Amino acid sequence: MKYYIKLGLILLAVCALATGILAYLNSVTAPMIAEVKRVEAENARKEVMPDATDFVKKTMVDSSEVDTDLYFIAVNEAKEPIGYILTVALNGYSGVVKTVVGLKNDFSINKIKVIEQTETPGLGAKASTPAFAEKFVGMTLPQLMVKKDGGDIISITGATITTRTVTNSINAGIKRLEEVLKVEVTNG
Amino acid sequence: MDNMKVLTNGFIKENPVFILVLGMCPTLAVTSSVVNSLGMGLSTTFVLICSNIIVAMIKGFTPAKIRIPVFIVVIATFVTIVDMTMGAFMPALHKSLGLFIPLIVVNCVILGRAEAFASKNNVLSSTLDGISMGLGFTLALSLIGAIREVLGAGTLLGFAVLPKAYIESPMLVAILAPGAFITVGFLMAIINMMKKEK
Numbered sequence: 001m002k003y004y005i006k007l008g009l010i011l012l013a014v015c016a017l018a019t020g021i022l023a024y025l026n027s028v029t030a031p032m033i034a035e036v037k038r039v040e041a042e043n044a045r046k047e048v049m050p051d052a053t054d055f056v057k058k059t060m061v062d063s064s065e066v067d068t069d070l071y072f073i074a075v076n077e078a079k080e081p082i083g084y085i086l087t088v089a090l091n092g093y094s095g096v097v098k099t100v101v102g103l104k105n106d107f108s109i110n111k112i113k114v115i116e117q118t119e120t121p122g123l124g125a126k127a128s129t130p131a132f133a134e135k136f137v138g139m140t141l142p143q144l145m146v147k148k149d150g151g152d153i154i155s156i157t158g159a160t161i162t163t164r165t166v167t168n169s170i171n172a173g174i175k176r177l178e179e180v181l182k183v184e185v186t187n188g
Numbered sequence: 189m190d191n192m193k194v195l196t197n198g199f200i201k202e203n204p205v206f207i208l209v210l211g212m213c214p215t216l217a218v219t220s221s222v223v224n225s226l227g228m229g230l231s232t233t234f235v236l237i238c239s240n241i242i243v244a245m246i247k248g249f250t251p252a253k254i255r256i257p258v259f260i261v262v263i264a265t266f267v268t269i270v271d272m273t274m275g276a277f278m279p280a281l282h283k284s285l286g287l288f289i290p291l292i293v294v295n296c297v298i299l300g301r302a303e304a305f306a307s308k309n310n311v312l313s314s315t316l317d318g319i320s321m322g323l324g325f326t327l328a329l330s331l332i333g334a335i336r337e338v339l340g341a342g343t344l345l346g347f348a349v350l351p352k353a354y355i356e357s358p359m360l361v362a363i364l365a366p367g368a369f370i371t372v373g374f375l376m377a378i379i380n381m382m383k384k385e386k
Contacts, residue, residue: 007254014258018265025272032276040279121220121340121363 040115041067045085048102048111049074052082060180071177074102083110088173092117092165093124101170107178108140114166124162132156132163136170144171195316198324204297205328205372206379211297215329216368218288222345225333226326227281228288231274233322235266236298237315243306244314259302260293267292297325332371336362 045055052074061069072085083105089098098116103109114127126132135153136144145151146164155163204210211232218228242262250258271289274282282289292298301321306314338344340363342355350358361367 007251010249010251011254011257011261014261018261022265022268022272025269029272029276033272033279036276036279121360123360 044100044113044115045072045074045102047113048100049083049085050111051076053077054079055085060176068173071180081105084177086170086173086177087115088169089116090165090169090172093119093159093161095119097127097162097165097169099166099169101173103174103177106140107174108138109136109144109170112136112166112170117162119159119162123156124159126156126159127162127166132166136167141171141174144174191313191316194313195320198317198320198322199327200324200379202321203324203328203379204321205325205332206376208297208300210300211295211325212372214288214291214295215332215372216365218285219329219333219336219368219371220340220363221337221343222330222333223281224284225329227278227285229322229326229329231270231285231289232292232295232297232325233319234270235263235292236301236322236325237318238266239263239298239302240306240314240318241311243302244309244311247307255307256299256303259299259307263298263302264293297321328375332368332375335371335375336367340364340367 042055046052049055054075055072056075058071058073059065059069060071064070067087068089070087073081074083074085076082084103084107086101086103087098088101089096091097095118096116097114097119099112099114101109102111112133114132117125117127119125119127139152143152144167146153146155146160146167148155148160149164151167153163153167198204200207202208205212205215214228214232218224239259239262243259246258246262247255267290270292271282274285274289301317305317309317334344338349339359340361342348342350342358348355362371
């Protein structure tokens with residue numbers, strides 16, 4: 001009996017030591033990781049709205065910090081709003097595909113950038129290339145569907161599912177943003 | 189045991205991937221490019237060396253009955269250290285390896301060496317064994333990664349090495365999952381053939 005308690009205590013001591021070391025390291029690296037993520041998100045916003053000088057953070061759902069619930073109003077040097085920035089996500093062929101979308105004031109697309117995807121290399125993964133993002137420039141809501149579904153977006157060869165995922169996620173994102181803005185206008 | 193022998197064992201004679209056939213999960217999963225292979229190999233090497241040292245140090249007062257859980261706690265601690273520091277200092281690499289880093293915990297190369305070598309040998313030999321096995325693992329992963337990247341994407345370390353026409357429509361299968369099995373199979377066959385000729 002005593003022997004088994006001893007075993008348990010040794011295991012406890014080992015785990016406690018390991019936890020202590022990791023807790024310390026986490027307190028050092030956690031702010032750095034958060035900073036890296038913040039800079040990354042900031043860069044993505046700048047890329048889809050190169051003309052903007054500042055971004056005003058807004059949320060679609062009360063006090064939610066989930067990035068797909070947030071949107072940003074892009075403003076130029078004169079502090080005039082020149083558009084919106086959305087983060088949209090949807091399940092693709094093999095996992096979530098996340099896209100940052102820059103919209104002009106009339107809700108036409110300024111530029112998009114796929115920031116997260118785990119699609120098939122060589123096929124769906126081409127969604128991260130500038131050539132793919134190019135397809136979306138200037139598109140408006142009624143055009144935002146894959147050609148097969150009656151829209152204007154030409155699919156990547158061999159990766160219709162990925163193209164459709166990105167297109168539909170942007171489509172839904174714009175609709176949601178329009179809803180939110182409508183509510184805000186009527187409220188105030 | 190002869191330390192020099194321990195240090196060279198992992199490269200060819202007891203190569204963890206081609207001869208011992210340990211750690212196949214990361215080998216097959218991350219070797220789609222040389223950069224990923226190197227990142228995975230070196231992170232594994234770091235964890236392997238550290239866990240070998242600690243295991244060799246604590247082997248005297250770890251009761252045999254709970255040695256496996258203790259080894260796993262040691263390994264998991266170092267893996268988490270790698271995960272957090274990589275996230276903070278090398279975010280790009282962390283993004284492409286992110287999913288596989290926690291899997292180092294269950295990489296049987298590491299537990300295998302802790303159990304088969306470090307728990308029976310002194311700290312110095314265990315360190316050398318960690319270096320040798322780790323670098324042998326990295327070497328094997330990089331070799332597979334290089335073959336798959338050249339065939340599947342036409343690039344090496346991200347630089348184009350084959351004509352543009354090839355890069356536009358490469359042999360995709362090499363970079364997909366089946367390509368990993370095929371490449372590893374061919375490499376093992378070649379190594380077995382060379383061993384037989386000796």
